[in-house]
Amino acid sequence: MKNYKKNLSTLFVFLTLSGWANFTNADDAPPPACVTAADVITITGTDDYACLTEPDIYKVKVYEMGLCATAPTLANFTTSCTAVTKIATGGLLTVATGVNAVVPGTFTRPDNGVYGYAYMVLAPEFRLTSTKTFSSSMMGYKNESTIGNDGASGTTCWTRAVTTRDSNRATAYNGVTPTPIINNSVITYLAACGAAENAAPGETIFVQDAFGGSAIGPDPDVDGVATAEATVGGTTVNAYLTDATFTQATDSDDVTRLVGFLTFATPVTVTDDSSSFISSFKVTQGTQIAYTSIDNEAGVSTGRVVKMGSGPFVVDLIVN
Numbered sequence: 001m002k003n004y005k006k007n008l009s010t011l012f013v014f015l016t017l018s019g020w021a022n023f024t025n026a027d028d029a030p031p032p033a034c035v036t037a038a039d040v041i042t043i044t045g046t047d048d049y050a051c052l053t054e055p056d057i058y059k060v061k062v063y064e065m066g067l068c069a070t071a072p073t074l075a076n077f078t079t080s081c082t083a084v085t086k087i088a089t090g091g092l093l094t095v096a097t098g099v100n101a102v103v104p105g106t107f108t109r110p111d112n113g114v115y116g117y118a119y120m121v122l123a124p125e126f127r128l129t130s131t132k133t134f135s136s137s138m139m140g141y142k143n144e145s146t147i148g149n150d151g152a153s154g155t156t157c158w159t160r161a162v163t164t165r166d167s168n169r170a171t172a173y174n175g176v177t178p179t180p181i182i183n184n185s186v187i188t189y190l191a192a193c194g195a196a197e198n199a200a201p202g203e204t205i206f207v208q209d210a211f212g213g214s215a216i217g218p219d220p221d222v223d224g225v226a227t228a229e230a231t232v233g234g235t236t237v238n239a240y241l242t243d244a245t246f247t248q249a250t251d252s253d254d255v256t257r258l259v260g261f262l263t264f265a266t267p268v269t270v271t272d273d274s275s276s277f278i279s280s281f282k283v284t285q286g287t288q289i290a291y292t293s294i295d296n297e298a299g300v301s302t303g304r305v306v307k308m309g310s311g312p313f314v315v316d317l318i319v320n
Contacts (some may be wrong), residue, residue, distance in 0.1 A: 061123035068117035116267040126310035140193030154194035161202025167215035190307035209252040276304040
């Protein structure tokens with residue numbers, strides 16, 4: 001079959017669970033799209049509201065991608081599947097709407113055959129840079145010792161250069177101490193706001209160390225979990241948070257990899273003409289605006305952008 005092309009867009013369905021800590025549980029429905037006109041966002045919710053919009057820059061770190069003829073598991077996928085690309089130290093992949101990009105690493109052509117499954121190994125982190133304009137003034141970053149203190153405000157808000165864990169823990173990740181949004185009585189917002197000319201967006205790194213907004217623990221009704229599953233269009237994706245040996249994590253501090261397994265609705269076929277692995281991304285909902293409304297020092301309720309976190313994106317992986 002010449003010029004083979006197979007849409008693997010649901011490989012990234014599990015990423016829709018990222019970045020929802022403190023506002024919505026991963027088992028809940030995803031936030032709605034932001035109400036946007038002429039690139040200006042209008043917040044329509046009240047307390048603890050979230051909506052999705054397009055980021056400026058969205059990056060993921062890829063370690064490995066491959067195809068499988070039989071159903072993969074954490075115990076066997078490294079030996080039973082065929083790696084299409086491997087990057088020992090990880091390769092950053094910039095996710096941009098409508099942009100084709102070669103997946104990092106050296107492409108290894110899989111043997112001819114029928115593959116019903118695929119896998120991807122990522123760093124459990126999503127890197128986001130974004131600046132957004134709002135229809136009304138918003139407050140942003142201030143490291144607050146009490147909830148009533150005021151931060152800077154304006155109709156433009158942007159991401160800050162910080163690292164934060166989805167579990168809200170302060171345990172170091174890759175040698176960097178993350179910033180919890182809530183740490184005892186201290187609240188630290190991850191978005192800054194002000195006048196457009198003062199915008200200075202930094203890269204926020206969101207560490208996906210749990211699904212569900214809390215640290216991984218023994219009680220799935222209260223604690224975060226290390227696995228997630230989603231089915232779209234008949235294709236199922238299972239995601240696992242693991243350590244570097246691909247052992248499923250039992251504690252958020254142990255998470256160093258995010259492994260995704262995809263079961264195709266229709267198996268794919270690799271032929272003699274298959275020679276490249278290309279990716280095309282859509283990130284129209286890749287930024288989650290997390291908003292709350294609290295009283296300022298004057299006792300007036302005011303809107304605050306707590307973070308501009310990672311939202312869902314999809315990817316088409318094309319074998320030519």
